[in-house]
Amino acid sequence: MSVLVYTESEDGAFKKTAYEVASYAKGIADKMGTDVAAIAFHATDAGELGTYGVSKLHNVKDAKLEKFNAGAYADSIAQAAKAVDAKVIVISSSANAKYLGSLLSVHLDAGYVSNVVELPSSTDPFTVKRSVFTNKAFSNTQISTDRKLIGLSKNAFGLKESATDCAVEDFAPSLNDDDFKVEVQSVDKATDKVTIADAEIVVSAGRGMKGPENWGMIEELADVLGAATACSKPVSDMGWRPHGEHVGQTGKPVASNLYIAIGISGAIQHLAGVSSSKVKVVINNDAEAPFFKAADYGVVGDAFEVVPALIEKLKAFKAANA
Amino acid sequence: MKILVCISHVPDTTSKINFTDDNTQFDTNGVQFVINPNDEFGLTRAMWFKEKQNASVDVVTVGGAEVEPTLRKALAIGADQAIRVDTPAVDGYAVAKELADVVKNGGYDLVIAGRESIDYNGGMVPGMVAAMTGASFVNTCIALEIEGSSATVTREIDGGKETVTASLPLVIGGQKGLVEESDLRIPNMRGIMMARKKPLDVKASVNASSETNSVSFEKPEPKGAVTLVDADNLDKLVELLHNEAKVI
Ligand SMILES: Cc1cc2nc3c(=O)[nH]c(=O)nc-3n(C[C@H](O)[C@H](O)[C@H](O)COP(=O)(O)OP(=O)(O)OC[C@H]3O[C@@H](n4cnc5c(N)ncnc54)[C@H](O)[C@@H]3O)c2cc1C
Ligand SMILES: Nc1ncnc2c1ncn2[C@@H]1O[C@H](COP(=O)(O)O)[C@@H](O)[C@H]1O
Numbered sequence: 240m241s242v243l244v245y246t247e248s249e250d251g252a253f254k255k256t257a258y259e260v261a262s263y264a265k266g267i268a269d270k271m272g273t274d275v276a277a278i279a280f281h282a283t284d285a286g287e288l289g290t291y292g293v294s295k296l297h298n299v300k301d302a303k304l305e306k307f308n309a310g311a312y313a314d315s316i317a318q319a320a321k322a323v324d325a326k327v328i329v330i331s332s333s334a335n336a337k338y339l340g341s342l343l344s345v346h347l348d349a350g351y352v353s354n355v356v357e358l359p360s361s362t363d364p365f366t367v368k369r370s371v372f373t374n375k376a377f378s379n380t381q382i383s384t385d386r387k388l389i390g391l392s393k394n395a396f397g398l399k400e401s402a403t404d405c406a407v408e409d410f411a412p413s414l415n416d417d418d419f420k421v422e423v424q425s426v427d428k429a430t431d432k433v434t435i436a437d438a439e440i441v442v443s444a445g446r447g448m449k450g451p452e453n454w455g456m457i458e459e460l461a462d463v464l465g466a467a468t469a470c471s472k473p474v475s476d477m478g479w480r481p482h483g484e485h486v487g488q489t490g491k492p493v494a495s496n497l498y499i500a501i502g503i504s505g506a507i508q509h510l511a512g513v514s515s516s517k518v519k520v521v522i523n524n525d526a527e528a529p530f531f532k533a534a535d536y537g538v539v540g541d542a543f544e545v546v547p548a549l550i551e552k553l554k555a556f557k558a559a560n561a
Numbered sequence: 562m563k564i565l566v567c568i569s570h571v572p573d574t575t576s577k578i579n580f581t582d583d584n585t586q587f588d589t590n591g592v593q594f595v596i597n598p599n600d601e602f603g604l605t606r607a608m609w610f611k612e613k614q615n616a617s618v619d620v621v622t623v624g625g626a627e628v629e630p631t632l633r634k635a636l637a638i639g640a641d642q643a644i645r646v647d648t649p650a651v652d653g654y655a656v657a658k659e660l661a662d663v664v665k666n667g668g669y670d671l672v673i674a675g676r677e678s679i680d681y682n683g684g685m686v687p688g689m690v691a692a693m694t695g696a697s698f699v700n701t702c703i704a705l706e707i708e709g710s711s712a713t714v715t716r717e718i719d720g721g722k723e724t725v726t727a728s729l730p731l732v733i734g735g736q737k738g739l740v741e742e743s744d745l746r747i748p749n750m751r752g753i754m755m756a757r758k759k760p761l762d763v764k765a766s767v768n769a770s771s772e773t774n775s776v777s778f779e780k781p782e783p784k785g786a787v788t789l790v791d792a793d794n795l796d797k798l799v800e801l802l803h804n805e806a807k808v809i
Contacts, residue, residue: 309688309698334719338700341653341688350654350772351685366776373679375578378775420697421727424713428721436719440808464809476742482703483717488574488679489598489737497808508574514781518806520798521787531787536801540792552795556803 241276242268243325244293245316247333251283254437255398256331258291262399263391264329265292266358271327275403278319278410280304280312289405291398297322297410303419307335310420313342315412320347320386322410327365329389333436340390350382353390373488373511392515393436393494435486438467440497441516443486445471445509447502447523447542451479456546457501463553469493471503487512502542505530522546562616562707562729565669566604567660567686568635569597569650569678570628580778587680587778596631599675603735605745606705607673608639614707616671617641621663623656625649629761636756637748643759648766651774653681657689658769664694664730671712672732676701684734691732699725703738 244264246257264275274294285296297319304311320328330336332354344351357368365382370392435441442461461468468484475485486493488508498516503509510533521534524541531537538545572592579588610616620635621644622628632643646659664672674687691698704715710729715722790798802809
């Protein structure tokens with residue numbers, strides 16, 4: 240009766256969220272007096288799973304599962320959950336995990352709670368805290384089914400080391416045509432850019448930048464920091480930046496370690512979507528901009544002067560700390 | 562083609578979030594309710610299928626009588642008929658069970674739901690409906706075309722997009738991009754008048770049991786004051802981010 244985690248990988252290597260869900264699952268397993276098993280697809284080695292408390296990795300190598308497919312992945316994870324008799328299954332909040340989570344929940348008759356931010360406050364009744372109303376509140380939610388599915392919020396729990404020997408075993412789920420009802424035809428993905436979902440740092444800019452021609456300095460700042468770029472909703476609505484960069488309540492959520500907002504006023508819908516970022520820096524020439532109330536650090540000044548100066552300071556800092 | 566658009570009735574994005582009854586109930590006092598933004602994009606896309614491909618468009622909400630103005634608004638935007646499943650929306654699973662029953666009985670080819678509702682943010686109803694009815698499922702959809710019984714869907718993925726094909730019946734979780742913001746429809750006078758005469762059926766619940774329930778709510782801790790750094794002293798900002806916040 241293990242706790243099962245779905246550990247996501249890309250090109251064979253585990254993503255940071257994999258270690259996060261493993262750390263969290265280890266916390267639950269300790270409370271329940273059991274161990275943690277993982278399922279992964281085409282992982283090339285067990286990576287650091289053992290460091291974060293996983294005792295056994297079930298690695299799926301089926302050629303048909305090389306690329307993400309929500310239906311087939313959900314079916315495979317359900318079979319692994321049954322094989323290890325998992326009562327608790329933990330997945331991340333990535334777009335792919337959310338996609339397969341609802342399918343997995345139905346396959347397993349497992350009550351599903353997404354956006355969970357803490358270890359369960361009690362395992363009987365099983366009660367977890369999740370964020371609701373786009374981070375404006377939390378709900379303590381009980382799960383009444385025998386099996387439970389937890390979707391862990393990004394960056395909420397962090398990484399906790401708990402060195403364990405991790406055994407690796409091939410796992411061959413039995414799949415059927417129904418698992419492949421949705422067929423991927425083409426993928427269009429910038430491979431050289433950090434994504435908002437994975438980024439530790441996000442540099443975001445708004446209407447204060449005046450026009451798309453001024454984004455060079457935003458990209459340069461992101462570059463220096465190894466950050467992803469994002470924007471406010473009107474900026475994407477006006478076509479200054481692609482829709483995929485729109486963050487906030489109706490765009491992508493941001494839960495990075497550092498969020499830098501430049502020329503963004505801090506409307507409630509924007510703040511809702513970025514507030515689970517750990518540290519927020521605001522650069523705005525209006526000292527009354529509402530974003531300052533939600534920020535940790537602020538600079539009142541003209542972005543066109545502050546951003547280039549900050550880039551120079553950061554370059555110097557990096558050179559000194561290299 | 563028969564389309565069902567699932568509409569979640571949610572507090573307006575500017576709402577102050579408060580709780581009553583010892584932090585167990587959402588305080589609806591003074592709160593304006595709207596069509597969930599993700600569902601609004603889907604409803605507008607459904608109107609395109611109605612106008613260009615002769616589809617019929619029904620809308621459905623699981624909830625008490627208080628959701629009816631939201632359904633009327635969807636009718637005013639152009640849906641043909643509305644269904645309200647008469648039971649409170651307790652959790653994603655129970656809502657999905659109720660919707661799955663509507664889908665099975667109505668013989669819908671395409672079910673358009675939103676990626677997530679902005680109140681509960683579960684992001685679970687559409688996929689559950691698909692799994693319960695045996696339909697194909699595509700989430701985070703930003704473009705949708707239907708040709709005969711097959712769909713071509715563009716889906717947002719981390720860092721890009723992906724194009725997939727699937728056969729009907731299909732359930733999608735939609736979002737901005739399905740139509741442009743500027744193409745969203747606002748009900749006009751004629752639409753509002755017509756909506757009054759369109760059918761709004763109240764359907765009995767199948768009494769789906771829930772799998773989860775919210776026992777209490779909490780608000781986040783109030784935030785400490787901002788530390789302001791002078792624009793002429795950005796070394797200080799770098800120093801704070803490195804030594805105090807430890808994020809660079
Ligand atoms: C249903 C709904 C959903 C929404 N969802 C979202 C969402 O998900 N995400 C989102 O972002 N918005 C969302 N919005 C829009 C939101 O209400 C705001 O309109 C939007 O966030 C404002 O964008 P902005 O801050 O870039 O622009 P503005 O509000 O115009 O702010 C520009 C800021 O730039 C500053 N500025 C100007 N010049 C300079 C300069 N030279 N240097 C430094 N600063 C400067 C100004 O002082 C100002 O504070 C939503 C709105 C609605 C109604
Ligand atoms: N009570 C409801 N009635 C009808 N549809 C709903 C209801 N709740 C959620 N949905 C649909 O499911 C989507 C995702 O909701 P959720 O799983 O709650 O985040 C929404 O965008 C709606 O399309």
